[in-house]
Amino acid sequence: MRFSQSLIPTLREAPANAEIPSHVLLLRAGLIRQLGSGLFTWLPLGVNVLQKVERVVREELTKRGAYEILMPFVQPAELWKESERWQVMGPELLRLADRHDNEYCLSPTHEEVVTDLFRNNVSSYRQLPCNLFQINTKFRDEIRPRFGVLRSREFIMKDGYSFHLDEETFDATYQAMYDAYAAILTRLDLDFRAVEADPGLIGDGDSHEFHVLANTGEDALAFSQDGDYAANVERAEAITEELRPDSKKDLTKLATPGVTSIESLVDFLEIDIVSTVKTIIVEGKDSPIALVLRGDHELNELKAARLPNVVQPLRFATEEQVLDAVGCKLGSIGPVGLEIPVYVDRAAGVLADFYCGSNETGFHLSGVNWDRDVSCDNNVDIRRVQEGDPAPDGSGPLSIVRGIEVGHIFQLGTKYSRSMQASVQDANGVNVFPLMGCYGIGITRLAAAIVEQRHDEIGIDWPTEASPATLHVLSLNAERSELVRTTSNQIYSDCMNAGIDVLYDDRPERPGVKFADADLIGIPHRVVVGERALNEGKVEYRYRRGETSLVEPSDIVRRLNA
């Protein structure tokens, strides 16, 4: 690729509307341009990266028995109505009509279409298991696109779907896909974690997410430093090892004028926050429902939403609903005397002599004890785990890091095969609904996640397998030197003939400009062709930011292939 003839519009300054490193650097290094909110054009260098990432993904999947297909991006509404997702999904599903007024959607994912394909073409258990994938554009009308290509509306994803007659073959494929994802991220030289995940609304079985670790990640991951436990904090179980001590104090009502938060209660009474509980009222199917947490803990909304009779998705009660159900304002709620269902988090349930709201505005209670003063029958896990909490499998304290979710694998069970009547005949001639698995990995998101994890103050640091090129050749002042010109042209054509990807900076720019752009773009191998070294018959070779060495021009290809 000749720099001068390609379209590589590098920028000296960061565009004003880019905030995070991957967005800034992909723009500055000339890999992408933004068209609109959540919509991006990929320029030549960017397309190279996508193709490299796709190649790694394809190789790891096909060697594990998955076959590539390509399904339509625009899909008829009928299929989505069959699975009922037309009704269930909100405005993130972009719907449109054609000239005949028929309804369609832009596909965010392809379960319906692949299941339809399967039922129309597979009818015997002899054809199972079947594992298909595609790499295709997706569209999700995100409420708020952000973080550049990390959360865009239109994006490229590899999505795969497998069909199975029994658990055994399903488990084997699930494990193979798990291994494929780990292999992909390993080849891309990324620091990543596979974690237990919440399957969301898609399925109900096992689910794992693959996260690239980065400070800008949207997800928090909990993992034990010593053991194998790793989970999304949304999913991580919070266990409590302490036992409840005996009560020592009497229940006492305290006047606490103006105290409406745990922080102000702690300050006002000069007490330990760990001796307090907070009570949160959420909407329930029959009546509001109270959730009790230790003062320093945070509610895990996914856990709370799974409690019986809690509405899904979780909604906090309004001030009016609280006044109606409890009889006080938001800052004075407590579990004692409530006539609505009360769920107590495990950690709150082991407290004795604690402080809480009195359900009377302006007053709190001290010396409160479970069983004696208020029932603690519904002891549940509803809090977010914190740094230092014990891992639920006993493997030591948890650390919490941030990650970018690049892959997600699910067990779909028979949800789609059943709702779309995609049955096959088993060996006994009985029609059965196959088990399905679903495996996604974001191509464009992965490209951004790489930059997010691998950059420094001067630019990107591409892993070899995702780099827009293997080698960056800079010819310095070629217009003044016949020798520089012919040598760099020779290196370029030698590499092309040897199948090595080269970005050849043949522009008539000053050396400083070329060096700065090379640092920014971040291709791992660099060869500088200039008069200085050519006087000794050599060119300068450097691996990323390592030491420079002088090598024979004719030796470049051999070195890169070594």
Next chain:
RNA sequence: CGGAGUGUAGCUCAGUUUGGCAGAGCGCUGCCUUCGGGAGGCAGAGGCCGCCGGUUCAAAUCCGGCCACUCCGACCA
């Protein structure tokens, strides 16, 4: 959708408070000098000041409406 902010040259941004010739730096074109880490000089090109309407002798600037983009929140295979 709620809250905050920004829209002026390809990019970064002044100018808007107090209405009066459309600006700077970088980038781009040409010439000269320089020539291994974003050079210097000279001469240029480049604008629907987001859009529509209003006020005014006069609007980038004031008023009304709309749109786009960014950030915070709710949402998220």
